Amino acid sequence: MAGLKLYGVTVSYPVVLNSRQRSALANAANTLSFGRYGRGANVDYVQALRDVSVDIPQGGRLGVIGRNGSGKSTLLKTAAGIIRPSRGRREVNGKVGCVLNLGAGLDPDKSGLENMRMIARLHGLDGEELDAAVEDAAAFTELEAFLEMPVRAYSSGMGARLNFAIATAQRSDVMIIDEVIGTGDAYFVSKAVDRVRALCDGAGVLMLATHSYAILRDFCDRAIWLDAGRVVAEGNVDEVWEAYYAAHGG
Amino acid sequence: MDELIASLKAWRTWFAIAMDDVAGKYRRTVLGPLWLVMIQAGFISGLWLLHRNIYGAGEDNFLAYLAVGLPLWSLLTMLVADSCDSLLKARGLIDSYPLPMAVHLFRSVATSVLIFAHSFVVSIIVLLATREPLTLTTLLFVPGLVIVIVFGFGLALTLGPLAARFRDLLPAAQAGMNLMFVLTPVFWIPTPELRTSPLLQLNPFYHMMEVVRGPLLGHVDPVSWTVASLTAVATLVIGIVVFIRTRPQITFWI
Numbered sequence: 477m478a479g480l481k482l483y484g485v486t487v488s489y490p491v492v493l494n495s496r497q498r499s500a501l502a503n504a505a506n507t508l509s510f511g512r513y514g515r516g517a518n519v520d521y522v523q524a525l526r527d528v529s530v531d532i533p534q535g536g537r538l539g540v541i542g543r544n545g546s547g548k549s550t551l552l553k554t555a556a557g558i559i560r561p562s563r564g565r566r567e568v569n570g571k572v573g574c575v576l577n578l579g580a581g582l583d584p585d586k587s588g589l590e591n592m593r594m595i596a597r598l599h600g601l602d603g604e605e606l607d608a609a610v611e612d613a614a615a616f617t618e619l620e621a622f623l624e625m626p627v628r629a630y631s632s633g634m635g636a637r638l639n640f641a642i643a644t645a646q647r648s649d650v651m652i653i654d655e656v657i658g659t660g661d662a663y664f665v666s667k668a669v670d671r672v673r674a675l676c677d678g679a680g681v682l683m684l685a686t687h688s689y690a691i692l693r694d695f696c697d698r699a700i701w702l703d704a705g706r707v708v709a710e711g712n713v714d715e716v717w718e719a720y721y722a723a724h725g726g
Numbered sequence: 727m728d729e730l731i732a733s734l735k736a737w738r739t740w741f742a743i744a745m746d747d748v749a750g751k752y753r754r755t756v757l758g759p760l761w762l763v764m765i766q767a768g769f770i771s772g773l774w775l776l777h778r779n780i781y782g783a784g785e786d787n788f789l790a791y792l793a794v795g796l797p798l799w800s801l802l803t804m805l806v807a808d809s810c811d812s813l814l815k816a817r818g819l820i821d822s823y824p825l826p827m828a829v830h831l832f833r834s835v836a837t838s839v840l841i842f843a844h845s846f847v848v849s850i851i852v853l854l855a856t857r858e859p860l861t862l863t864t865l866l867f868v869p870g871l872v873i874v875i876v877f878g879f880g881l882a883l884t885l886g887p888l889a890a891r892f893r894d895l896l897p898a899a900q901a902g903m904n905l906m907f908v909l910t911p912v913f914w915i916p917t918p919e920l921r922t923s924p925l926l927q928l929n930p931f932y933h934m935m936e937v938v939r940g941p942l943l944g945h946v947d948p949v950s951w952t953v954a955s956l957t958a959v960a961t962l963v964i965g966i967v968v969f970i971r972t973r974p975q976i977t978f979w980i
Contacts, residue, residue: 489978526785555825560974572824580822598823
């Protein structure tokens with residue numbers, strides 16, 4: 477039974493700006509001289525998430541909406557286990573897969589196929605599962621012979637198809653997706669929507685961040701609205717969207 | 727800790743990425759991995775010719791000494807320096823894929839070992855060509871290598887996170903290894919008196935070199951083996967502690 481729970485999660489991250497704050501020697505000098513030399517590491521913290529709790533049971537599909545900078549990506553990364561919360565707890569049941577930054581790990585000198593194999597590996601696939609996923613993604617891209625060519629030869633649209641195809645070729649119990657259906661021609665977008673739907677249908681639990689009401693309504697049954705790291709509304713998709721839209725307009 | 731174990735279990739992932747790292751260095755080249763071998767061979771030949779001209783042909787097999795020592799020293803340097811870089815290099819991957827964090831550290835160790843394996847081919851060839859006696863003692867280099875690899879994992883777990891926070895660590899490590907290259911017997915053979923002096927005995931890299939180079943050249947020093955094993959285990963333990971304590975912050979430091 478898949479499940480994802482976050483209890484009172486707070487994520488604060490240090491903002492290390494000053495080059496002196498980065499230097500071990502400067503920090504050591506500061507400590508050894510009892511503060512007399514160098515300003516030392518007085519680091520500011522940014523609270524990206526404040527006391528966020530979420531409970532997605534098996535079959536649950538949660539949409540996350542909010543303005544840019546509200547903490548959606550941080551929430552998704554925390555749910556995926558990439559970021560550790562400074563306070564609070566994360567409980568997850570089932571294999572976690574995520575579609576966060578398309579194209580991360582892409583090597584322009586490698587062919588499309590080689591890149592897809594590597595990215596599939598980064599998603600945690602192996603052996604037969606990996607082969608099947610790459611084959612499936614290759615078919616989706618419709619890139620045919622281009623798949624043998626180095627990715628540096630691709631147009632941006634082709635690259636986008638490649639990245640999207642391989643990112644969505646995984647099957648996990650807990651899927652965490654960050655706004656991936658971007659721009660593209662109408663044919664591709666409709667294919668993409670179907671593919672994401674298949675991905676979500678296969679998952680026990682879904683957490684999806686989006687700016688689009690259509691996507692929200694299509695894929696999710698509940699939603700939360702994040703503002704400045706806090707959950708300001710949660711409930712069914714329509715209610716939460718209305719509240720968000722009312723506050724921030726179109 | 728669970729994450730460390732998960733990282734170990736994911737060996738197929740980090741090993742595959744490491745293989746890809748090494749292959750990537752030679753994409754679009756003609757000689758490919760042969761270059762690694764040629765770089766080592768070049769340096770070894772140069773030093774050997776120099777030594778012969780200064781000291782004449784002695785009874786110690788200086789060519790074999792270099793052929794084993796130089797690639798091994800390269801390995802040690804890579805284990806130290808690349809560990810510092812490993813998490814920073816993997817920044818894009820860490821942010822996008824839910825892989826257990828230590829995978830990126832282990833990838834770096836695996837890449838270094840694979841590169842060493844290339845140059846080790848030269849070492850083997852030279853050992854055979856100069857007719858170094860091959861006995862059972864020679865095979866002891868295998869556990870010796872295991873000790874060095876464990877040391878490498880420990881270094882990666884310790885230096886990786888710390889170098890992400892304190893960016894000075896990489897240049898400091900490189901400076902340190904440059905100094906150690908001169909102080910550790912890599913391109914010079916120590917006299918018996920020097921072998922027992924604190925200059926060598928207190929140098930952990932000397933012992934690391936001895937547990938691999940020693941058996942291949944026919945001698946085993948129990949002191950080196952003890953020190954090297956203890957150093958490797960201690961570094962691993964320290965690494966595990968450092969990693970566990972710093973893991974929550976790593977995503978913010980890179």
